[in-house]
Amino acid sequence: MNIELAGAPEDVQYFGWALQQLPEGNRLSGLLAVPDVLPSDVAVAGVRDVYGKYLYREPSVSLSQWRSYQRRAVQLPGEAPLYADIVSRGGSEIEAAQDELYDADRHLPGIIDDLAYQAMLAGFLGAFDKDTTAVHWLATLLLRGPLNRQLTIGSFFRMLTGGQLGAFESVLPTKSETRALAKTLFTEDLHSEYQLPQTIRHYADFVSSSPDLGEGFPRPRSRSPRPRPRSPRPRSGPSGAGNQTST
Amino acid sequence: VAPILIYRGQKEWHDGMIITASSLRRSSAAPDPKSWTNQLLGIIDNLLDSAADGNVQARKQLEDQLLYAQLSAYQNPYVSCSRQWSVALGFALKDDTPGYVLTISGDDSIGLDFPGVRNRFGLFADSQDYLQEYGIPRSVRPPFKVDDVYLYGARAASRERVYP
Numbered sequence: 001m002n003i004e005l006a007g008a009p010e011d012v013q014y015f016g017w018a019l020q021q022l023p024e025g026n027r028l029s030g031l032l033a034v035p036d037v038l039p040s041d042v043a044v045a046g047v048r049d050v051y052g053k054y055l056y057r058e059p060s061v062s063l064s065q066w067r068s069y070q071r072r073a074v075q076l077p078g079e080a081p082l083y084a085d086i087v088s089r090g091g092s093e094i095e096a097a098q099d100e101l102y103d104a105d106r107h108l109p110g111i112i113d114d115l116a117y118q119a120m121l122a123g124f125l126g127a128f129d130k131d132t133t134a135v136h137w138l139a140t141l142l143l144r145g146p147l148n149r150q151l152t153i154g155s156f157f158r159m160l161t162g163g164q165l166g167a168f169e170s171v172l173p174t175k176s177e178t179r180a181l182a183k184t185l186f187t188e189d190l191h192s193e194y195q196l197p198q199t200i201r202h203y204a205d206f207v208s209s210s211p212d213l214g215e216g217f218p219r220p221r222s223r224s225p226r227p228r229p230r231s232p233r234p235r236s237g238p239s240g241a242g243n244q245t246s247t
Numbered sequence: 248v249a250p251i252l253i254y255r256g257q258k259e260w261h262d263g264m265i266i267t268a269s270s271l272r273r274s275s276a277a278p279d280p281k282s283w284t285n286q287l288l289g290i291i292d293n294l295l296d297s298a299a300d301g302n303v304q305a306r307k308q309l310e311d312q313l314l315y316a317q318l319s320a321y322q323n324p325y326v327s328c329s330r331q332w333s334v335a336l337g338f339a340l341k342d343d344t345p346g347y348v349l350t351i352s353g354d355d356s357i358g359l360d361f362p363g364v365r366n367r368f369g370l371f372a373d374s375q376d377y378l379q380e381y382g383i384p385r386s387v388r389p390p391f392k393v394d395d396v397y398l399y400g401a402r403a404a405s406r407e408r409v410y411p
Binding site for chain 1: 307314337340370375
């Protein structure tokens with residue numbers, strides 16, 4: 001479900017953007033739009049489920065190949081790819097795609113950048129949840145660029161940390177500023193002004209008061225999905241990729 | 248004609264250079280970048296019309312489309328410029344290396360004023376409104392023209408006029 005986000009509190013804007021744009025999050029965004037349909041812990045588990053699919057590929061999950069209406073349905077051979085898969089795959093395949101992966105501003109063929117875009121949105125959800133790996137992925141994507149996206153990731157952290165991180169001296173980040181922020185994200189504990197349950201509640205409050213949900217709007221069914229336990233996740237990969245991008 | 252003055256930062260420049268939209272240069276996923284670019288422009292034009300007619304769904308799709316255009320180069324059918332010189336300088340000096348800042352003049356009624364459209368329809372901009380982006384469709388060609396070009400040294404330590 002897509003709800004207008006203009007005018008929403010900042011955390012709601014980023015949260016809603018990520019949840020609504022990720023194919024796996026769209027259904028949950030509809031459920032969250034009705035206050036109190038989901039108990040808080042179920043809603044949190046649902047959000048973890050969403051970003052986990054993009055950052056960790058939890059077992060037995062088959063990601064839908066949906067792309068937004070204006071994007072070409074480009075498929076790589078084999079399983080549904082994730083940005084994390086491509087970075088961690090290594091070997092000759094990654095050598096052939098180095099420019100696409102690490103130099104986004106100069107080489108941008110599309111599909112890998114699509115996946116990086118999804119990874120960024122999933123990273124936002126994970127960062128709200130203080131998920132270290134999600135924050136590390138955002139640092140990796142920050143180093144990769146392109147410049148507009150670096151600006152976006154910087155602004156996200158400026159919001160999340162109440163201005164402690166992510167502010168750039170000029171409008172656009174310089175390379176040294178980007179590196180400094182990425183290093184901080186990799187090495188220091190993140191101070192966050194927001195908690196995931198609180199942001200979920202802000203989102204539900206904002207969306208349920210949205211005029212878009214007027215008479216006749218198909219309300220989501222109130223049946224709650226079964227919460228999935230948070231499974232243990234591999235903690236390797238992104239930091240190595242981050243080192244490679246910083247050259 | 249509504250005159251407009253905008254700026255663009257880039258890493259390369261030569262006299263006579265044809266400056267094109269990123270969707271024309273970076274769309275190897277699309278077999279025909281030209282028609283892909285036309286398609287993108289058509290989508291945005293249709294969304295603008297429908298949003299102006301009060302179509303809520305179109306307004307939301309327009310919000311997404313503008314974000315995609317600014318965050319994924321191959322989705323951007325415009326030559327990215329900015330109303331702010333400092334933004335263009337930021338792009339020129341990206342990676343702390345030298346770059347060119349172009350001053351471009353043209354007709355405001357032809358391009359897409361990203362923050363203007365967002366203000367008009369009340370759209371979420373993420374951080375992108377800092378860019379004050381103005382998009383020239385397809386390529387820089389009349390009524391748009393490059394007025395002057397300056398080469399800036401890394402960290403803006405030097406400045407040299409290279410055109411005209």
